Amino acid sequence: MKHQPLAGVPRPFRPTSFKRIAVIGAGSWGTAVAATIARAGVEARLWGRDPQVCDAINARSENPRYLPGIALPDNLHAVHEMRGALDGAEAAVIVVPSRSVRSVARQVAEHAPDGIPVAICAKGIEAETGLLMTQVAEEELGHRPVGCVSGPTFATETALGHPTAATVAFPFTYADRLRPDESPAARMAMSLTTESFRAYISDDLVGVEIGGAVKNVIAIACGMMTGAGFAENTRAALITRGVDEMKALAEALGGRRETVTGLSGMGDLTLTCSSPTSRNMSLGLQLGQRIPRAECFDGRPVVVEGEMNARSVTDLARRVGVSMPICEAVREILHHGAEPGATFAALWSRPIEAEPRAMDLSFDHPASDTAIQQFAERFS
Template sequence: MNTVDGPKVFQRISVLGAGAWGTALALNAARAGRDVVLWGRDSATLETISTTHQLPAYLPGITFDQPLETTTDLTEAADADCILLVAPAQVTASIAETIGLYVRKGTPVVLAAKGLEKGTQRMMSEVLADYLPQAVPAILSGPSFASDVARGLPTAVTIAAPSLPLADKLCASLSSQTFRPYASTDLVGVQLGGALKNILAIACGIVLGKKLGASAHAALMTRGFAEMQRLALKLGARSDTLMGLSGFGDVALSCSNHQSRNFAFGFALGEGQTLSDLMAPGAKLSEGAYSARVACELATRHGIEMPVAQAVADVLEQKCSIDEAVIRLMSRPLRAESEQTIKQN
């Protein structure tokens, strides 16, 4: 296996998860010149990818510019220099546990889910440590839509790893003419930026779907980002990470664009669609719908106020209506905008 001190890139890369994002990342790795194998459970989907070079269910209208090797065999997929684990946050544990017998010690496993685990409040790196302790965790996150990456449109992301040499090597392995990764060692900040912005994207979608206006949208995005920072910093994130691609950059992309599943989910709620329809089997995944309550639990544990996240969680749990949530947010006690202002006085 390649090591950080060995070849300059990880040549054989496995991508676990043949949905939109996993397929897009596999395509990018192939463009970067890597030997790629894409693993999925559904043989019919993999056959479509292999024979038609398309994935119409997830990436409609896109014909892939690179052939992709596919497999349903986890032992084959685990035989790699580097693994990209591209699965929803709530099933990351089960996949990590399943491949645990096959992954070699020291293999970097790059986690691409932007979520927090319900019930345990764990970040994805903590899930990996429990189920794949022999692997080295890394995180890929940032302002990126699967369709853009699949089409080869310019995209920049952050890749965080425990050491800068490993982060640099992962970036070199996945860098292509249209995909620019930036290295980081802030695993906590990169993970929380992605997970928490999903909750804010739902809130912003609700505001615009409810036709509450551009002013309300701007205010909500700003105050929501502030509470994201409060919690993330308390949990050990770095402020520069939160102002970078995997924090502010992802907020800017996801909080006003219908390509964002979380924004589209919130927009549909604001327009009056029912929660049961939006979360029915087969509906598009909204990671923020699962992370909202987890973020509130973490905030309570650490004494952090997150009124926007709390409002989203309460609406999703049908503890209050959207109108009631808006009134509650607008009725909060008046205060200084920043903690620095409070300290100065």
């Protein structure tokens, strides 16, 4: 006997993949995204600034600068002209550092076909405006649908085909609700999904993007505490309370708290706070070991997104009246020369609060003086 679908349960649907996607940005993550799209059977055109990198990808099926030794699919083609990357594209993905999103989106707008959806993979908040990355892109891209792809994804592991999951978020219009299989989010998720890469769908851009911006700042805090010699309990506490800071900011900006417990929030936070592969965690580790900022990464000018986000995230939180004590502590250390031991001592010895915010109670920390001494000794 054939079983009938349960009443009220949506029937499965199968979106159609995009035929050609332009991936803008040939760094490690951009190359990994393009490789994933190509493995999903979609024609991927990867734009990079450096002609030598593009030529190497085409000649050797490898990005020797950013993903050396990793074989790339044959149907991935790299170009160093924006027009060539976007010509005939049915969708685009912008994978550049957050500080470059506006200028690159402006270039994309000049050459992208009208109406194509554009997904942003950068994570952060624009310092000058307080806008999320999709909002920055929307100002430059005109009437093209703008969404994002975010989650716990290290580029090397993704490019190697390790099982990986991420969230694809786009606004859902009325038409998208009626025909979700034709929505940009579903079609982009279909175009990314392979035997190893699993895409989930969301309509909560704010929740997804806040998770991506805040997690970098929390990772620096975890790194500093680990570098100073604290262990797993400390990191678990920072991760958990960091999620609470994410939830509060997302909710204040119209996002959903539940989104922050998903891949783009809790998932990405856990990954970034648990491995020195993350530049944010690595910077924190070095600072916690009392290495001066100028000497971190052996003096190389490494871009650490959380370093900039520490200021932009807390600026935004202050503007909407959200308390983010961990992020504020990182900001004070990175941008105002605060002493790490004293700053984390102040964080840890704050008044004791109820975890459910609805209880609305607090009292003075009974061992604040001892806590201050402990942190001072550990960071000395």
